[in-house]
Amino acid sequence: MRETQKTGSGHLDAPVAARWVGVTLGVLIVFLLFLAVLLLPLHFVPYGKAKMLFDWYAPRHGAYSNTRNVLSAAAYGHFVDRLPVAAAVFGICGMVLALCKQVLGRFLLELPADWKAFSSYFGRQFDKGPETILEIASVAIVFGIGVFLRWHHLGRPVCFDEAWTYVDFAARPLGLVLSRYPAPNNHLLNTLLIHFSTAWFGNTVLGLRFPALVAGCLVIPATWFLGRALYGSAAGILAAGAVAGLPTFVEFSVNGRGYSLQWLRTLWSATP
């Protein structure tokens, strides 16, 4: 009789997990190839029909944009010209995924065990007894000061790049938010988050800056965590204090752009 094996997560038998991973990857491959096949004929849809569809779609799905949703002939041209490239990219991704399905499947099956090791490492960072309470209290105070400073400066006048981000990208329908990249000014993840935060908070400075504000606040504990892991408690608190109070960090944490998200991602990547 086959002996049941537990995966790293402890929830699924290894064969069941392998089957799920196989099915998921199979669905993803089919989806990518389907997208590739779908995008090619869209390349031949004439401007008039595309505009008719856009005029129907935009007011419904861009309701919180409060902006002009106009599909100009130039924008249509840019979009349509890229469709064959997008179809090729999706097609290649689907084929590469099909070729590497076995290898990727094995990698994904090993992830839970890796995650367990990471969790164990994370837990060890806080396993230092009484010192930790004082340290965490210090970091909490530093974090509180950082949040206060950021909140205090949240109402600063909107800058040109923030306005551009909102008017030209975030306020547009979701499809355009993610597919329009005429300049590196469009920080895609930030724009996407602003799209949702302005839907929630309205077209206000809080809505415009909420993703940057949250990331800018989270950078403080992330800096502490990284500094602590690399150079010890004192270095961690000192670094967190610098990030909390230095004007540049405060300024970019209340700037509705992707910079504070980038810091957070960098710190996350650098964490051992």
Added chain:
Amino acid sequence: MAPDALVGNALIEYVLLQRNPRLYRALSQPQDASRVVAVVMKRTGNMEICSSTEQAAALAAEQSASPGFLAESLDLARYQQPEVRAKFLTSTVYSLVRKAAE
């Protein structure tokens, strides 16, 4: 009714959108408009290393922003002579009406 349009920069559009979204939505694309209000910024070169006082002096030295900069957004040949509506330290507001033949 003839469509109106605004030509400005992202900041001006953002403020209008925030203060009066209905008006902003009612505007058309500049190239389709019969009447255009344009906010033209003065261009005094790169002033990143200048102090605020130096920047203000450089801006004040120019009487008004050149309407020629509008050529980037509009086909000026299709419009009558731009009329100055307001002058500010950093910008000049013009209004333009499309020529009758159009």
